Amino acid sequence: MSNFDLEKICDLKHGENPHQRASLYNSGSMVDYEVLNGKELSFNNILNITEAANVVSEFYDVNCVSIIRHTKPCGVALGQTLYDAYTKAFDCDPVSSFYGVVGFSKPINGELARHLDSMSVEVVVAPDYDREAAEIFENSHTIPVKINTPLREYRQMTVEEVIVTPFGILIQDKNNSELNKDNFKVVTKLKPTTEQIEDAIFAWKVAKHAKTNSVVIAKDFSTTAISQGHTNTQSAFEGALNYACDTSKDAILASDAFIPSEDCIFAAVQGRISLIIQPGGSVKDNKIIEACDKYDIAMITTGVRNYRH
Numbered sequence: 001m002s003n004f005d006l007e008k009i010c011d012l013k014h015g016e017n018p019h020q021r022a023s024l025y026n027s028g029s030m031v032d033y034e035v036l037n038g039k040e041l042s043f044n045n046i047l048n049i050t051e052a053a054n055v056v057s058e059f060y061d062v063n064c065v066s067i068i069r070h071t072k073p074c075g076v077a078l079g080q081t082l083y084d085a086y087t088k089a090f091d092c093d094p095v096s097s098f099y100g101v102v103g104f105s106k107p108i109n110g111e112l113a114r115h116l117d118s119m120s121v122e123v124v125v126a127p128d129y130d131r132e133a134a135e136i137f138e139n140s141h142t143i144p145v146k147i148n149t150p151l152r153e154y155r156q157m158t159v160e161e162v163i164v165t166p167f168g169i170l171i172q173d174k175n176n177s178e179l180n181k182d183n184f185k186v187v188t189k190l191k192p193t194t195e196q197i198e199d200a201i202f203a204w205k206v207a208k209h210a211k212t213n214s215v216v217i218a219k220d221f222s223t224t225a226i227s228q229g230h231t232n233t234q235s236a237f238e239g240a241l242n243y244a245c246d247t248s249k250d251a252i253l254a255s256d257a258f259i260p261s262e263d264c265i266f267a268a269v270q271g272r273i274s275l276i277i278q279p280g281g282s283v284k285d286n287k288i289i290e291a292c293d294k295y296d297i298a299m300i301t302t303g304v305r306n307y308r309h
Contacts, residue, residue: 015043031157032148033125036134039143041123045101047071049125049145051209052103053154058205060151064105065089069096072228076206078221082106083115088222090119101125105151108133108144117142127151175306177208183303185280187289192275192298196252200277200300203254208306212256215240217273219251233257237264241271250274256306258282265291273297279305 006025015022022043031053035041041049048068055066055073065085067075075092079085082104090097101123102116108124110132116124117140125145129137137144147154155176163170179201186192192200203218210216210228213236217225224247227240233255241248248271255278259265265288268276280301282288292299 012043013040029157029159031154034146034148036129036144036146037138037140041143041145045123045143048101049103049123052101052125053147053151055206055209056103056105057151057155058209059202060105060155062105066103067093067097067100068103069100072211073206073209073223073226074100075226076223078202082108083112086112086115092223092226110136113137175208175308177304177306179204179302179304183301185301185303186298187280187285187301188292188297188299190293190296190298192300196275196298197300199252200254200275203252204277204302207254207256208308210256210308212307212309214256214306214308216254217241217244217248217251217271218254219247224248224251233260234263234267237267241267241273244271248273252277254278256308258285258305259288260284262287262291264288265295265297268297269295275300277302279303281305 005028009024009026012022012024014020048071051071052066052068055076056064059078063079063082063085065077066073067089074096075089077085077088079088099120099122102121104126107128108126109130113133113136117136121142123143123145125147127147129144158174161172161174199218202221203216206223207214207216210226213230213233214228215236216223217240225240225244227236230236251273253268253273253276258279258281260282261284275298277300280303289299
């Protein structure tokens with residue numbers, strides 16, 4: 001584990017709330033970024049752009065958009081174009097997307113910038129902006145952040161996470177988990193299609209960045225529901241399926257934690273889910289797989305748990 005040599009950069013206007021003081025420090029290993037219109041990033045802005053960049057860095061080589069609210073992803077999508085990805089991500093949770101922070105895996109053009117400017121977006125973070133986009137944001141309430149560090153390299157920037165508690169300082173490796181072909185197993189009689197597997201990998205990556213317990217429902221590389229922050233997996237399942245409503249039909253469901261009981265499968269059956277991807281490892285794994293076989297739901301286990309508190 002590292003020893004941190006911190007150098008103060010500046011005082012921030014306030015912390016999470018106006019009554020809390022806050023400052024920004026250089027840890028010695030920072031992403032190279034700039035705010036194009038010279039506005040000041042707040043404490044919460046920095047937390048949110050970090051999460052937005054964390055998600056899109058998972059898909060750095062394609063058009064990806066992540067919308068973040070209160071450090072939680074509320075919509076993530078891939079698209080033929082960046083604008084297509086944005087509209088799909090927005091449709092996942094339109095209410096939360098207003099005043100949110102939006103991350104992009106590719107440079108933003110003028111057309112997209114005009115749309116974002118009209119949508120009360122708080123902060124935009126992207127690898128670059130064309131001239132028209134930069135001019136639009138120059139006098140906008142939206143704060144445009146340009147990440148000069150390539151997103152492919154960004155994924156390796158944070159290697160440790162530090163949490164200060166009254167019981168001591170906790171330091172852990174960052175969760176840079178990847179799917180391993182040796183652990184990635186289809187455990188049901190029904191085998192998923194190639195398209196379903198691709199959607200499952202997409203949903204699994206999104207679930208990794210949601211707060212535990214999280215369940216992500218996705219189809220065609222777009223989230224239709226992100227349920228997170230629940231104290232049990234059953235509630236996360238029910239929350240995601242209730243929100244997704246009819247969009248859960250033939251969709252993929254990803255869980256960050258293992259499935260503890262068949263009740264979760266019964267909920268997925270009612271939502272007409274076609275494939276579930278989850279870590280596996282429950283004492284009831286055999287009964288859960290049997291339930292999937294009975295109701296013609298394919299299941300993939302990953303052997304990787306992605307708790308995130």
